[in-house]
Amino acid sequence: MTAGTSGPLRVVLVGAGGMGKAWLATILADPAVELAGVVDLDLAAAEAALVAAGVPHVATGRDAVEVAVRTGAQAIVNVTVPQAHHPVTTAALFAGFPVLGEKPVASTVAQGLSLAAASEVTGQPFLVSQSRRYNVHVEQFRAQAAVLGDLGSLSTEFFKAPRFGGFREEMAQPLLVDMAIHQFDLARYLLDAEPVSVYCESWNPSWSWYGGDASASAVFEMSSGARYSFVGSWCAPGAETSWNGAWRLSGADGSAVWNGDDAPVLDAGGVPADAVDPGEGIAGSLAAFTAFLQEGRPFSGEVHDNVLSLAMVEAAVESAATGARVLVDDVLQRAHEQALAEEQRDDVAAALKGWPSVREALTR
Known part of the structure; x- marks a missing residue:
């Protein structure tokens, strides 16, 4: 290939x-x-x-x-x-x-x-x-995660105040749909774990210049048992975070923090492996x-690997709309049914039908 x-x-x-x-x-x-x-x-x-x-x-x-x-x-x-x-x-x-x-x-x-x-x-x-994902500090943070023992929690704070104009200010969920996939994808990468469920709330502050919800808070259960929490806003002027967000990772043997711009800081006894620079952006x-x-x-x-990052977004949006905890496998199953209903090619439909389960097809 x-x-x-x-x-x-x-x-x-x-x-x-x-x-x-x-x-x-x-x-x-x-x-x-x-x-x-x-x-x-x-x-x-x-x-x-x-x-x-x-x-x-x-x-x-x-x-x-x-x-x-x-x-x-x-x-x-x-x-x-x-x-x-x-x-x-x-x-x-x-x-x-x-x-x-x-x-x-x-x-x-x-x-x-x-x-x-x-x-x-x-x-x-x-x-x-x-x-x-293409950021040497992400690779350093991931190397630090490997010396923290069992990982319990990962969190991201994301606060910015961009005035884009155009379609983003008209979206129903601008933060979750247009931005949060970056952080959700990095959470999977850093924890080396997949999403199981999410509870999410979204809202729009009174001063927001967005038509839809520019703020959100979500907690994901991951397949490792760890929890990933995201809180952020796109209408938060003052003390703004990096575009990457501000991160904290906690494990049995210590913690690591990353401000999104500079090298992450490890507070643990282990020595992380050297990180390879993957290039930028x-x-x-x-x-x-x-x-x-x-x-x-x-x-x-x-x-196959990347679809689960988008599934985290769809699950968070559904949770915010329903006020209920959403299972990612339910999102995947409904998406599979929708894919079969919409598919125009018989060969692609046959491949979709041949999957033992959606999650197994995406992670095998």
């Missing part, structure tokens, strides 16, 4: 919006990657992005597979809006292209399950860029994708 080349990995970038431009700069800066084309439904936007980046002669188009075939690309980087993740990635996988996609894996867990099955059917990898994610395809190195965001 490799690109089969010793030279730079030729990729087509899909999406020329704000994040697309960030990925464009990252691709151009990576000597192990070569930009084959840029795709956007707004062709003028794709062309303008290339001109601004100083590479006006790179191929453009409105269809990712067509441009990838025309340019001899070897992989596709999908940076479209979440609603387009499923159709763009599905088409790419069935055309024989590995895909690196922006988070979330898809708009819904059901679509994420469809993409996991599509990856199985095609044999093509779909990797999701959870870019906040989307640059680290892109480098890992290339190394996965060309050298077979591990990548932590394979689609």
Whole structure:
């Protein structure tokens, strides 16, 4: 499952919006990657992005597979809006292209399950860029976790006051849906455990400039028995935390804290292993994708693994709406039923039906 080349990995970038431009700069800066084309439904936007980046002669188009075939690309980087993740990635996988996609894996867990099955059917990898895993301090914090003995609790405080304008200020759950997946995904990674259940409350302070709930508090039971707690707000001016949040991890043999920006601090007797620098943000994610395809190195965001991070978001939103504790397996089961009802491809539907259970399919 490799690109089969010793030279730079030729990729087509899909999406020329704000994040697309960030990925464009990252691709151009990576000597192990070569930009084959840029795709956007707004062709003028794709062309303008290339001109601004100083590479006006790179191929453009409105269809990712067509441009990838025309340019001899070897992989596709999908940076479209979440609603387009499923159709763009599905088409790419069935055309024989590995895909690196922006988070979330898809708009819904059901679509994420469809993409996991599509990856199985095609044999093509779909990797999701959870870019906040690519941070040397995260790796140091994870190494510290390994010397704390049995882990009892992990917590994140996240308080920011961004004024985005646009769609985020109109969402029903802007904090949980658009931001918290970063912290939820890191919690899985740091605890090396999967979500079992969640109780969540969300609300909107009187001074909020968001239409939906900009504040939330959630407690997850994890498969290890540990609890992960998240409290945050996107309308909290003053004493703001890092965009990564402020973290505390407690175990039988001590604790570790991380302010989200600087090196984490360990208060325990053990000596953690040296942490490997994975690169920073989307640059680290892109480098890992290339190394996965060309050298077979591990990548932590394979689609099956990543779906559980989105399931944490859906479970938290459901809990906030119902006022009840929500089992993640119930969310997964309903998503599986929805995926089967919505699936347009018989081969993907057959793969979904063949799973012994959703959780087993995602974690095997």
